[in-house]
Amino acid sequence: MNNLSDTIKNRRDLMKANWFELQNIKSDQQNSVANPAIVKPYDDKNIIDLPEPKRTDRLSSDINELIQERRSRRQFADEQMSLTELSYLLHSTQRIQKTFKNNIATLRPVPSAGARHPFETYLAILNVEKLKNGIYRYLPDVHKLIYLHTHDDLKEKVVKSVLDQTWAGETNVVFYWSCIPYRAEWRYSIKSHKAMLLDAGHICQNLYLAAESMKLGTCAIAAYDQKLSDELLKVDGEDEFTVYISPVGKQVKTEI
C-alpha cells in the first residue's frame, strides 16, 4: 500500500477530520459576514400546494421491520404516485420543522452538521397525480412545490443524466439533491465539505425508509453525469450543483 498515487492520498484526506487545519483560518461567520439564505430564494409564481402528508397503504409501521426490509429497488410497477405519497416523501426528508438563531439555521427530519442543511430538493416528475411532467423544486419552509420548467424528452434526459441507468426512467419521480456549498462553508470553511457529503447520506436514508413505509422503492445514485444533471435542473454547477440522486417508484408486488 506504499505506492498510492497523490490523487488517492488527497481524496483520502478529504475523508479525515483534521480540524486543526482551521487553526489559522477564520470562517465567514467568524468574520461577521451575513449568513446565506436558508432556502434558495423563489418568487410566488407557479407555486403548487401539497396535501398534508400521511403514510398510506402500509401493513406494518414497525420501525425495525422497515429498517430490515429496506432494499435498493430498481424494478417498478406501472402505477401513478399520489400527491399525498410525494408529500410524505418530501416531509420525511427535508421539510423545515423549525428555524432558529435569527434565521441562520433550520431543523429538519435529518441531521446536518451545524444545522446548515446545504441542500435543495429538485424533482423530475414523470408520473405523479395532478402534476404535469417537468422539473420542480421543493420549498421546505412552506411545504409546497414550485414548477420550474420541462423538456419534451424529459424521460430520456433523466436517463442520460444518470449515465443510462434506464430503470430510473421507469419511476414516478426522481429526487435530485443539489448542494449550495456556501451555506456550510460560511460556518466551517475548508472543513465543511466532508460534512456536506455525510449530510447527504442522511437525507437519502430517510427517503429509503419513508418510501418503504408506503411500499414505494428507491435506489441511491452516485453514478450520474454532473453536467447533464446540472443542466436538467438549470443550476450553475459552481455555487450550486447536483450531489445525489434517488428515483422513486411503486414496488412491484412479486419483488423479494
Ligand SMILES: Cc1cc2nc3c(=O)[nH]c(=O)nc-3n(C[C@H](O)[C@H](O)[C@H](O)COP(=O)(O)O)c2cc1C
Ligand atoms: C452512495 C451510494 C451510491 C450508489 N449509487 C448507485 C448507482 O449509481 N446505481 C445503482 O444502481 N445503485 C447505486 N447504489 C445502491 C447500491 O448499489 C446498494 O445500496 C447496494 O448494492 C446494497 O444494496 P441494498 O441497498 O439493497 O442493501 C448506491 C448506493 C449508495 C449508498
